[in-house]
Amino acid sequence: MAPPAGRVRPGRYLAFFALIVVALYSLVFFTGDGKPTPKLGIDLQGGTRVTLTARTPDGAEPSREQLNQARQIIETRVNGIGVSGAEVVLDGQNVIITVPGEEGEQAKSLGRTAKLGFRKVITAQPAAAVPQQQGGQQQGEAGQPSGEPSATPDPPPTGGGSAPGAAPAQDPSPPPDSGNVQDEIAAEIQAAKEVRQNPALVPADPNDQAAMLAAQQAQQQAMAQLNCAAQDPLVGNDDPQLPLVTCNEDGSEKYVLGPVFLEGTQIEDASAGFNDQRGAWVVNLSFKSQGADTWADFTSNNINERAAFVLDTRVVSAPNITVAIPDGRTEITGQFGQQEAKNLADVLKYGSLPLSFSSSDATTVSATLGLASLEAGLIAGAIGIALVFIYCLFYYRMLGVLTVLSLILSGAIVYAVLVLLGRWIGFTLDLAGVAGFIVAIGVTADSFVVYFERLKDEMREGRTFRSAVPRGWVRARRTILASDAILFLAAAVLYALAVGEVKGFAFTLGMSTVLDLTVVFLVTHPLVALVAKSKRLSSPKLSGLGTVQRLGEQRRRATGRVGAAVKEA
Structure with a gap:
């Protein structure tokens, strides 16, 4: 004979849950770095927040x-440099990059336009005044890998400068909400183009003496007006079809x-490597077939001429x-460190941005405030959970003990899943995520209450504790599934529509909802079934169900008296 609906074999369910816990913690301790700690977000461990304003x-x-599109490219660059737990979100016309931990320095170069172009050098001269800055990069060489013929550069002038692969120093720009910021930007760009991208800088006919003289004068005037230390308004906005000063x-x-x-879009791959012959870090470029042909033609037709590799209007190497160079394999060399070469290779590899951005506003975020908030939240959560435990123990007694045990086991699998998600997908736990878990604890406790009240309803109708368990579970199961489904759907919609920390709250809430069902089905219900089979544990005094049991007995007696009276009549 088949068992009544709702009957379970508790041992099988509990064994399956134990297998899940063992599997999770085996992955926690014996895979990856073996550290049983989740990754923390920027508000809990500190980090760097970089704000880029589009222009x-x-x-x-x-x-x-x-x-x-810009956000997606920057996000791809973040993933490419291996920064875990980083977040790239839009805020109006700003792109905000948030990097937890000590990897924030790598994020400061991610907003580079990375608009690379190869231009022929018409003329060059030392700058009148070289700004005194830390670091530096000088013009380098273009050539083939070691052991093959390579181009040789002129010795560069010495001087300090900004690190390659990092955003050049720029003057503070007006706040994005000021009155005519975009108009001012447009006027600034147009004024720079009129001087520095004048078609007359390069005459169409080199044999026209008058045009050559006019071009030389225009060149000297443009270079005299150019301040290399100032913000360049043409970054990302230069016209590739015109000359450039x-x-x-x-x-x-x-x-x-x-x-x-030759456009930088013809680059097929870019990587950083150490050149043993030069004893320096270089950036190796490989071109697509059309780009390789163009580069081969240019190098063969311009022997003893100079070619400039121009990144965001700045000459990286000349x-x-x-x-x-027939096969297109090329090196960009300079005074690169390992990280500088890698940053430059990454921004070239993952594509140029469709917009230019004003100077990066990089802010170091301290974890002190986040940790203080977390500590306060955990204390409040612990007090709340303690009150729930006390209430459950007082009101449900043995069933309250099962509630406490179920919540502890739920917390155990949640912690293991957090650690594994941090390793596998880079999920980081922040304050919003902690709030999602605290809310989910209430949802889990609510599922227990629904089940226990259904049991009491069945016992009020005259059934014993043991017979009420399978029947009450069938009725409670529908309610629990419906409520959790609605909560999970709400969390999924919030995750799809939200950005930033709200998305983390939605993710943890949805994940906790799924784990809540796992605990209720595999732990709580089987444990209640085990208690119902035990005469000692299911005694009215210990189970806390004495009142409803007496009401059920009164109902049975009353029903019996009514039935007898009907028969006599």
Whole structure:
């Protein structure tokens, strides 16, 4: 004969749950780094927050499509450099990069436009004044890998400068909500173009003496007006089809460059490597087939000329071409450190941004406030859980003990899942996530209450504790599934629509809801069934169900008296 609906074999369910716990903690302790601690967000361990403000050459507001594309590229760069737990979100016209821990320095270069172009050097001269800055990068060489012929650059002037792969120093820009910021930006860009991208800088006919003289005068005037230490309004906004007057990255040399003959979009791959022959870090480029052909043609037709590698309007390297490079394999060299070379390779590899951005506003976030808030939240949560435990023990007695045990086991699997998600998908726990877990504890406790009250309803109708368990479970199960399904759906919608910390709250709430069902089905219900089978544990005095049991007995007696009276009648 089949068992009544709702009957279970408690041992099997509890054994299956124990197997899940063993599997989870085996993964926690014996895979990855073996550290049983979850990854913490920026508010709990500190980190860096970088704010980038978009700017367009015509002064118009950037489209949402452009901002989303820029966010996706920056997010790809974040993933490419291996920064875990980072977050890239849009806030109006700003892109905000949040990096927890001590990896924030790597995020400061992620907002580079990374607009790379190869231009012919028309003329070059040392800058009148070289800004005294820390670090530096000088012009380097373009060539093939070690052991093959390579181009040799002229010796560069010495001088300090900004680190390659990092955003150049820029003056503070007006706040994005000021009155005519976009109009001012557009005017600034247009004024710079009129001087530094004048078509007359490079005459169409080199044999026209008058045009050559006018071009030389325009070149000298443009270079005289160019301040290498100031913010460059043309970053990300230069016209590749026009000549360009610009500086190298350390501000030690000024250049007049021809139009772009090879776009950076033709780069197939970029990687950082150590060149043993030069004893320095370099960036290795490989081109797509069309780009390799263009580079081969240029190097073969411009022997003893110079080519400039221009990244975001700044010359990264400007070597002499001494031999042709037929296969396109090229090195960018300079005074690179390992991290600087890797940063530059990453921004080139993962694509250029559709917008230019004003100078990065990098803020170091201390974990002190977050930890204080976490401590206060955990204390409040502990007090709340303690009150729930006391109430359950007082009101439900043995069933309250099962509630406490179920919540402890729920917390155990939640912790293991947090650790594993941190390793596998880089999930980081922040204050919003902690709030989601605290809310989920209330939801889990509510599921227990629904089940226990259904048991009491069955016993009030005259059934014994043992017979009430399977029947009450069938009725409670529907309610629990319905309420958890609604909560999970709400969490999923919130996760899809929200950004930032709210998304973390939604994720933890949804995950806890699923784990709540696991605990209720595999732990709570089987334990109640075991208690119901035990005469000692199910005694009215110990179970706390004496009152409803007496009401059930009175109901049975009353029903029996009514039945007897009906028969007599």
